[in-house]
Amino acid sequence: MRRLLQSLFGTSTPAAPPAPAPVEPPPAEPVETPPVDPNIRPLEPRIGNALEGLPLTPESLTEVMRSPVADELDAYFSDYPPTSLMGGRSRALLFALVRMQRPAVAAEVGTLNGGGAEVITRALWENGDGFLHTTDPFGAERCPEIFARWPGELRRLVEFHPLNSMDFFLKLHHRRVALDFVLVDGDHDYELALFDLQMAARLLRPGGIVVMNDSVQTGPFQAAKTFLAANPAWRELGTAIASYDENTPFAGGRASQHGTGFAVLQAPSHWSIGAIPRSWGQAPIAAPLVEGLSLEALPQVTSGHLHYQAILRLFGDGPPQEAKRVGVIPVSLDGSARTLAHELAQPMKFQASANAIDPRSTFEIELCWQADPDAPPLALASLPLPLPSRAGS
Numbered sequence: 001m002r003r004l005l006q007s008l009f010g011t012s013t014p015a016a017p018p019a020p021a022p023v024e025p026p027p028a029e030p031v032e033t034p035p036v037d038p039n040i041r042p043l044e045p046r047i048g049n050a051l052e053g054l055p056l057t058p059e060s061l062t063e064v065m066r067s068p069v070a071d072e073l074d075a076y077f078s079d080y081p082p083t084s085l086m087g088g089r090s091r092a093l094l095f096a097l098v099r100m101q102r103p104a105v106a107a108e109v110g111t112l113n114g115g116g117a118e119v120i121t122r123a124l125w126e127n128g129d130g131f132l133h134t135t136d137p138f139g140a141e142r143c144p145e146i147f148a149r150w151p152g153e154l155r156r157l158v159e160f161h162p163l164n165s166m167d168f169f170l171k172l173h174h175r176r177v178a179l180d181f182v183l184v185d186g187d188h189d190y191e192l193a194l195f196d197l198q199m200a201a202r203l204l205r206p207g208g209i210v211v212m213n214d215s216v217q218t219g220p221f222q223a224a225k226t227f228l229a230a231n232p233a234w235r236e237l238g239t240a241i242a243s244y245d246e247n248t249p250f251a252g253g254r255a256s257q258h259g260t261g262f263a264v265l266q267a268p269s270h271w272s273i274g275a276i277p278r279s280w281g282q283a284p285i286a287a288p289l290v291e292g293l294s295l296e297a298l299p300q301v302t303s304g305h306l307h308y309q310a311i312l313r314l315f316g317d318g319p320p321q322e323a324k325r326v327g328v329i330p331v332s333l334d335g336s337a338r339t340l341a342h343e344l345a346q347p348m349k350f351q352a353s354a355n356a357i358d359p360r361s362t363f364e365i366e367l368c369w370q371a372d373p374d375a376p377p378l379a380l381a382s383l384p385l386p387l388p389s390r391a392g393s
């Protein structure tokens with residue numbers, strides 16, 4: 001070795017060998033940005049500026065759709081975008097709804113060629129805020145190419161998912177995405193439209209909007225009607241469902257706003273607990289310990305009994321562990337807001353095994369409201385939280 005070093009560096013003590021020259025990464029392949037689709041209109045000039053700041057109520061929406069701003073939107077959307085299957089007035093209403101509601105997160109079931117997605121995304125861009133998730137199980141080949149040719153300002157506001165609506169809503173649920181606005185425009189059969197509406201409602205924040213497209217068709221219309229009957233705290237932004245006549249079940253023109261194909265439904269501005277027991281799914285919790293429940297009741301006059309089933313689960317090595325507590329909380333509210341703290345008769349607790357890899361706990365609450373005679377549904381400001389308040393969500 002000494003000889004080898006001497007032959008390389010002479011007889012003097014060799015300096016440390018020079019550091020190897022940094023390996024240059026190969027030049028990156030140029031990313032081909034496809035040219036913007038010339039059929040897409042520029043974003044400027046902006047449209048519908050008069051919608052800025054308007055509230056979204058049944059009255060205000062009907063007024064807007066009769067006002068000059070609706071004429072402006074009708075003119076803009078009458079034959080645009082050509083890739084959309086909706087009628088021009090439906091597109092105008094879609095744009096107005098997104099401008100007025102200002103959703104942080106919107107979703108669309110049924111992307112097709114991205115026409116409805118473009119209307120929603122244009123309105124989000126004008127709002128200066130918001131993001132759209134859109135899904136189509138038959139669009140894996142087609143849709144990414146379409147969105148790649150949108151102008152960057154719009155493209156950045158949309159994520160395409162090549163999924164059917166069941167996988168789509170489950171994916172959003174697992175990502176813990178809460179929605180504000182959903183356009184249901186996938187399969188129009190009653191059962192599928194109702195499923196999409198129910199899943200949209202499940203992920204919706206209070207005050208959120210669901211638009212059922214093609215409400216002139218039996219499936220979406222009857223789905224909206226079934227849903228409203230089961231969820232009386234919701235309301236229609238229009239009168240198509242209230243004015244349904246069983247003597248003329250196939251009469252045309254069944255739309256919330258004249259000239260459109262939409263049934264527009266709005267969630268209550270709070271969490272409304274009714275007579276049908278329901279769950280909001282499992283949410284992660286920091287530690288597998290629940291000693292009680294905390295409820296934030298809004299100012300209201302109501303009384304009755306709140307039935308609950310609280311479920312704690314622990315996932316680790318071995319089979320999942322599950323504990324349940326069932327109980328009833330008598331509630332009487334005289335008009336002021338109240339925080340109700342309810343202790344479980346017996347706390348729920350698990351010990352994660354010392355060698356469990358990545359133990360995870362979840363909490364799920366099921367509720368239903370047994371109202372006293374003539375008392376309204378219970379209005380909560382937020383979903384019940386487990387006590388102690390060490391929830392991970």
Ligand SMILES: C[S@@+](CC[C@H](N)C(=O)[O-])C[C@H]1O[C@@H](n2cnc3c(N)ncnc32)[C@H](O)[C@@H]1O
Nearest residue numbers: 084085110111112115116138164165185186187
């Ligand atoms: C009426 S088109 C949608 C039109 C589009 N929203 C627009 O504004 O132009 C219905 C789309 O729903 C898609 N679809 C069908 N079944 C679906 C499902 N189970 N989940 C999601 N999308 C579905 C179809 O592939 C089709 O592209």
